[in-house]
Amino acid sequence: MRADARKNRDHLLAVAGTAIAEQGVDVSLRDVARKAGVGLATLLRHFPTREALLDALLRTSFDELTARAGELETSSSAEDALVSWLRGCVAWTTEYRGVTVLMAAAIEDTESALHASCVTLRAAGTRLLTRAQAAGVARRDIDGADLFALVAMLAWLGDQPALAPRSDRLFDVVSSAILTGASSSDAEEETLPAVP
Structure with a gap:
């Protein structure tokens, strides 16, 4: 060029x-x-196309998040790596309003210009999740597709003005639900009252 x-x-x-x-x-x-x-x-x-523009715009960020997952695999505990990557991924997706809807659609649409980047990003998160599961610090009943959906859900919260103030606390709730109960430096433990 x-x-x-x-x-x-x-x-x-x-x-x-x-x-x-x-x-x-x-x-x-x-x-x-x-x-x-x-x-x-x-x-x-x-x-x-719009997707071609978005793919070019977002590719650098996708690549950075994928590389970050690789760095975390070798530099952090399995639990901290998973939570840190999840937090970074959610923070990034809230930078571009509405991108989570496109990502969710692109992951299933092999013809989408965003498909390959989304698949690569999901695979990076899946590796961190699998590592955390093998270390016994993450639930075994979720997979990479579930983790990708949780990123989309948490990012959607950040996109909603009325719900955005709750997004950090709900991130902690969700990340604590992913973990098996071992303490995490990123997720606060909360005791909820029993429901009668």
């Missing part, structure tokens, strides 16, 4: 990232092009 084309592409990605963070993944591509100071045809020449 020529240097000027690369510069234009990078500029479009930066503008799209800001627009999606502010307005969500359904932001108008025409608005993105206008904010970038180019015509819609120029945007579509670089990114022929």
Whole structure:
């Protein structure tokens, strides 16, 4: 790719990232092009579909989260690695409003431009979960698909203005439910009153 084309592409990605963070993944591509100071045809020449634009925008983050999972596998306890990666993944998905809906659909749609990145991300989380299960610190009755769904659920909470203040506490509740009861530096133990 020529240097000027690369510069234009990078500029479009930066503008799209800001627009999606502010307005969500359904932001108008025409608005993105206008904010970038180019015509819609120029945007579509670089990114022929919304998913192609999102894949290019999100790929770096997907790669970073996947690499982070690999680092945590070797540098942290199985329990801390799982909770830390889960927290980072949820925090990232709340940066781009509405991305969890697309990720949930893309994981099942092999034709989606986001499919491969989502599958790779889910596999990274699955490795951390499997390691925690083997160490006896995570429930054995959940799998990587469940973990991916929990990330989507927790990120959705963060997207909801009325529920966002509860998201940190509910993250702790969910991560404690994943763990088998061994103490975690990231998940607070809470005693709930018995239900009559």
